[in-house]
Amino acid sequence: MPTASAMAASGARVCSRAWAAARRACVAANAAAARRAATQPARWHGPHEMPREIELDINGRREVVSAEPDTPLLHVLRNDLGLTAAKYGCGLEQCHACVVLVDGEERTTCATAIEAFIGRSIVTLEGLAPAGALHPVAAAFLAEEAAQCGYCTPGMIIAGVALLERNRDPSDAEIRAALDPHLCRCGSHWRIINAVRRAARERAR
Ligand code: FES
Ligand code: FES
DSSP: OOOHHHHHHHTOOOOHHHHHHHHHHHHHHHHHHHHHHHHSOOOOOOSOOOOEEEEEEETTEEEEEEEOTTSBHHHIIIIISOOOSSOOSOSSSSSOTTOEEETTEEEOOSSSBGGGGTTSEEEOGGGGSGGGOOOHHHHHHHHTTOOSSOSSHHHHHHHHHHHHHHOSSOOHHHHHHHHTTOOOTTOOHHHHHHHHHHHHHHHHO
16 A cells, blocks of 8 residues: 555645544644653652752852752853863863862862862862963963863863972973873873973073
8 A cells, every 4th residue: 555655746645534543643642642751750860969059169259059069060160150161071080171270289070079169269270361361371381382172271271280389390200290190182292291391481480
């Protein structure tokens, strides 16, 4: 038996009674599915807590966000606060694309709950450039053309800032050790190392 579309394509008339019956059956099936969905209990999505208001100190400002306390900080930064410099790479604390400064130290944010950051001073790359002025480490990255795709760059700059805060005159080995946990898929490593070296030199002047 030819299908309705084959009949239509051939110019034959589609039986309107059969068409109407098929349509009624389809509408009834959809309505039944909707009724079933409405009477089923809500799905359980895991052991998350309910969202609540959480106060954070970010880039010197008090920010209040409504979030489940176990939400990773990175999600809150990017999705709730529009601070997108820190990047989502692996989500497993392996690539360090997501780092920010927490009380002056570099910390990953992709897998640590927002709750762990309450009462801490959080600084993102955006916070290092108030009023758009580049931080000296960021300026050194620009001068050395250290970014290729740029995905790892915010994390690398944060690492450079944290290093120069604790060590004003790092050796090459110390620079490499500080950057070691950071992955760069583009292979810009030498230019990144040169940028941190340049920032240290210029800071010492
Ligand atoms: S995204 Fe956080 S370490 Fe990779
Ligand atoms: S510049 Fe592309 S990942 Fe590092």
